[in-house]
Amino acid sequence: MNKNIYIIGSGFSSLSASCYLAKEGYKVTVLEKNDTLGGRARQYKKDGFTFDLGPSWYWMPDVFERFFADFGKKPSDYYILDKLSPGYEVYFGKNDSFKISDRLEEIYQLFEEEEKGSSKHLKSFLDSAKSNYETAILDLVYKPGISPLELVNSTTIARVTQFFSTIRTQVRKNIKSQKLIQILEFPVLFLGAKPSNTPAFYNFMNYADFGLGTWHPRGGMYKVIEGMVTLATTLGVKFQVDANVEKIVVDEQNNVKGLVVNGDEIETNLVLSGADYHHTETLLNQNLRQYSEIYWAKKTFAPSSLLFYVGFDKKVKNVSHHTLFFDTDFDLHAVEIYDQPKWPTAPLFYANFTSITDRTSAPEGKEAGFFLIPLAPGIEDTEALREEYFHKIVDRFESLTNQKIKESVLFKRSFCVKDFEQEYNSYKGNAYGMANTLLQTAFLRPRIKSSKVNNLYFTGQLTVPGPGVPPALISGKIASDLIKKNQL
Template identity: 70%
Template sequence: MIKQENKISIIGSGFSSLSAACYLAKYGYEVVVYEKNKTIGGRARQYLNDGFTFDIGPTWYWMPDVFEKFFADFGKKPSDYYKLEKLSPAYQVYFGKNDSIVIPDNFQEICDVFEKEEKGSSKHLIKFMKSAEDNYDIAVKDMVYKPGVSPLELISFKTAVRLSQFFSTIRKQVRKKIKSEKLIQILEFPVLFLGAKPSNTPAFYNFMNYADFSLGTWHPVGGMYKVIEGMSKLAKDLGVQFKTNVTINSIEVDESNKVSGMQVNGERVETNLILSGADYHHTETLLPTKFRQYSEKYWSNKTFAPSSLLFYIGFDKKLKNVCHHTLFFDTDFDEHAKTIYDNPSWPEKPLFYASFPSITDDSFAPENKEAGTILIPLAPGIEDTPKIREKYFNIVIERLEKLTGQKVRDSILFKESYCVNDFIKDYNSYKGNAYGLANILTQTAFLRPKIKSNKVNNLYFTGQLTVPGPGVPPSLISGKVASELILKTRK
């Protein structure tokens, strides 16, 4: 019989929560996961409509080694749960009408693409990527698995000799040798996964370029939700229980500053340890005021990664001149970025990203039809109305038609939108952010909100608002780090 002190409640069922649930169950805890929506997966849910399938949230599968490491910790492989295909090409970037660069699926061909665009640039790219690989080995294989408890976690000989990279930026590093604006944008693009501007992101984070060009872009057949299904099957096999359609109304703390229970759908549930993978700010609002670590002022002063306006579209034909992942960088990135980070507002000329998974995977759309997801990054907390959404839908469809040289509007069978208000409603997301806290220098590692509450002895956090940061692979890592900290502090 499992002792009462070995029972753990996890709030939320996104990647970080599922990861933590698996590890904690492996360590011998009885784990129950509580999810407010009707299906598990957090932001990584699915939208199904008339034979079409859409990943509502993440659509990129990068850093496959992190997924492999996760499953290996349980004696498994990703292939035990889902099939992976490497995308070839990896993605396409549009800079103007009939003006695009296609990124191949191997580094030598990428060098050839760079050389064709700017003579001599491949030499600089090779040197840049060597630095990126070295940083990847330090960051992703070591640093990101630290719990963010102390600044000493970042200090080693390897990081000391790279100290200058923490005080320079990706933008400065990329622009030292490369002159082509197109190539610069391609090299600056991966740090958008960290939720910050290249001008604010430490140069050390060029390891994302290694993830891009060397490790490649992959696709789980059936979509990212297949990863969720795989992780949930592993969790269930380890004894984890899932409860969906539940709302956590409050968290109760006893006189010894310990969690004693939760109000779940209006009924009290006893628990003596909570790990929240839900929005950090929202979770703290479930506590009595005196037990909240971070004030409203604290959160309002933080730099958040973007929110998004998304459109899920069913097309009545196959589209031309696009790849599975297609980026539209035909407008000024810096001007768009200002509306996200400097002056929160709707961008006049937005950059956008489109995913057409049915190009790769027939399961996403009926025969001779196309499933498309379009995403515009936005400042969290801005006004969100049906009228504004429609305005921006027209903008991106017109640009899509113009840039790719084809008519698509008349072939739209349906569209569904998702924006700031939906992130708040479905995920209790602070200001409707989509990706958590940006990974800038002042919000790195021990400078992020803590995994362990310093006011409630048995309350912990995981996910994109704590260590290590935004993205799916970091969320898997966050779940492991949180579970290990629980194990260490509970001994």
């Protein structure tokens, strides 16, 4: 049995797979093209400020616990978690915001105050969401996406109608308040698709939100990366940074033969790629690629993003650690991402101020701000457009939260479509991978095992189970299990 494997990329899925494979006795080497580990979850530090460049939400803590438990460890062995209260805040207009508590009873009360009778419907909705969560997390999401039969059992048969209805239909059946509707439809945005295109079964994200709460690793999400790297290292995994994979070498029998890294060929006959799936296939000759450019062009990709990392010389008021700004037309913004791609007319946006709850992320008396605008992947990206949209959202931010912050900016760094392409080889500069729509779920997603090249495997947000940090951890386990099975 071949026990030597190279993994391309060092994001969450790659790190997860590296740990599982090393535990099984594989000699694992992780190759990262950038100068630091973590893939899209890298960290940026400047003048005493610390920013997570990518993922900033810690949801589904049980998935992290299960990952570390597989190695006899706990998250607390590597980082400290704080539960956020409120979990997040949502602005709908000037002096009009809802704080989402970390306690269900307070959330029920919030709903009831906004719409009489809605708490009863919310309880029923969350009962369904919890049941779906248990079904998904304990069973479905750990399937390798090889066959439709993976989805067929007594539990899923009982829920079959939920795969042909949508989150939007389910949410709006009993809730009428547009504010409450937006709060309930928000979590599926992590799956990368519109609520009108996301199967109702995925309401389990609402249980992840209200039921399990929002957490923060002290020191930032990069602490999770550091913990996983530490674990992997103790298991014997080797890491190489500034290691750009330029080609996957395949022999005449279509077996992996090696990799070209920074111009030099490395011999190996087993490769797992956690890099962008489309990009990885461009490292192969055309006849060895499973999916054509037409295939990729037809797929629904999750949004790209315009991100700003901003250091402020004062504390910011009237916001929470996570703050969402839903004061503009949700549906119009969705159309301008998915249906008629363009720079949004009046974008919804998200702001994150980790230094409100985490003193390590900014100097005393100052604030670290992270702003995100979802965008259509593949659109034009210029410095002028970035600057225009920074002023658009900051003007609204100032108005909605009754404060001035522009003159308090010490520095700002932006990250957008071009950067996702250059830094991560991301298809059309998408930020989150391929959306989890009905026709892009489970076995309908790109394969983990190449059908054309022997001993070439894939992991990450374009494979099963889909976008997000917890799914990435699971994807790494799925890929490692399949490799182990096929190598026996």
